[in-house]
Amino acid sequence: MSGPRQKEGRIMTQTAIPFVFMRGGTSRGPYFLRSDLPQDQETLAEVLIAAVGAGHPLNIDGIGGGAAVTTKVAMLSPSDDDWAEIDYFFAQVSVEERLVDFKPTCGNILSGVGPAAIEMGLVTPKGDETEIRIRAVNTGAQVVAKVQTPGGQLTYDGDVAIAGVPGQAAPVQLSFMGVVGSSTGAFLPTGNLRDTVQGVEVTCMDVAMPMVIARAADFGLTGYESAQDLDENRAFFDQMEAIRIEAGQLMGMGDVSKSVTPKFGLVSSARDGGTIAVRYFMPWKTHPTMAVTGAQCLASCALTPGTVADGLLERNGASPAEVVLEHASGTIDVLVDFSSADGFTLRSAGLVRTARMLANGHVFVPKNVWDGS
Numbered sequence: 001m002s003g004p005r006q007k008e009g010r011i012m013t014q015t016a017i018p019f020v021f022m023r024g025g026t027s028r029g030p031y032f033l034r035s036d037l038p039q040d041q042e043t044l045a046e047v048l049i050a051a052v053g054a055g056h057p058l059n060i061d062g063i064g065g066g067a068a069v070t071t072k073v074a075m076l077s078p079s080d081d082d083w084a085e086i087d088y089f090f091a092q093v094s095v096e097e098r099l100v101d102f103k104p105t106c107g108n109i110l111s112g113v114g115p116a117a118i119e120m121g122l123v124t125p126k127g128d129e130t131e132i133r134i135r136a137v138n139t140g141a142q143v144v145a146k147v148q149t150p151g152g153q154l155t156y157d158g159d160v161a162i163a164g165v166p167g168q169a170a171p172v173q174l175s176f177m178g179v180v181g182s183s184t185g186a187f188l189p190t191g192n193l194r195d196t197v198q199g200v201e202v203t204c205m206d207v208a209m210p211m212v213i214a215r216a217a218d219f220g221l222t223g224y225e226s227a228q229d230l231d232e233n234r235a236f237f238d239q240m241e242a243i244r245i246e247a248g249q250l251m252g253m254g255d256v257s258k259s260v261t262p263k264f265g266l267v268s269s270a271r272d273g274g275t276i277a278v279r280y281f282m283p284w285k286t287h288p289t290m291a292v293t294g295a296q297c298l299a300s301c302a303l304t305p306g307t308v309a310d311g312l313l314e315r316n317g318a319s320p321a322e323v324v325l326e327h328a329s330g331t332i333d334v335l336v337d338f339s340s341a342d343g344f345t346l347r348s349a350g351l352v353r354t355a356r357m358l359a360n361g362h363v364f365v366p367k368n369v370w371d372g373s
Contacts, residue, residue, distance in 0.1 A: 015367055015371060025162065027070065029052075031120070051365055052073070108291060128148070129149060197246050197247050207300040266279040302325075
């Protein structure tokens, strides 16, 4: 991906950075080559803030979409890992604050990594379906993505629909491995199946995403409130945030008041034929659908005896188990391969997402932010 040509005599007053603009699952954002960005993290954060337009509710001076699911960034590079082909480095850029969080990863954006790697020339399609081994740099998780490449050509056309995205597209099959304790080093970071934090019983769990999970009923909620209704319930958000911050300390994550992790989730009994109902928070706003990483953690919580999910579903103990999570916009299916011989041990979690390239070209940032050197 080469830079733009400068017209003779023209002085570029901005720095041009090549990018591919992708929808990955129910999120979207720019996908960059890591080598096209500054190496030091402080400058990198300023570049991403400028590119996205963080610090304004509409991201009016950047390409963000005014929501946490549209201010996400993927940075790709060939992997030096013996197992992986592609390294995927994720950044969550804030909407209204000039903040970038490099701690978490994002499974929805990850679903666009395979197609983006092909678009960027990092991967050559092989046959009708191309398998790409991806290392999530932020957490160390290993993910196998299967991308549709009929006749050796990448396609976005297909018949798979996912809740929260209109229409249908080609499936991207994701298999996650090595996701237990990926952020904290432990399946149960506090060492307990349940903890009581500020009078509310929670399960603190780290599977793909560190989470604090509670029963909706303990907040006086049904668990079927819309995302808008929950966002307008500021008393609930204040209580939830206080619990999240204290739980973050218990999980060994330090002061999480300025970090998007751990995320918060609510569980309740399913009523539309699914396994369990969930609501997921980002954390300062309700997720309009469901995060892929959060789905793995919530599915694991649902399957683990002794967690806050007890009594909300029936567990038959068979593996692999298909867990259907009912979320704010529909459902998401997680296929969980686990062992219950000695407690709950997750081997892998699989999901099907879709992705589509929306645009490509260059995004521009002021030279006083970064001069491209």
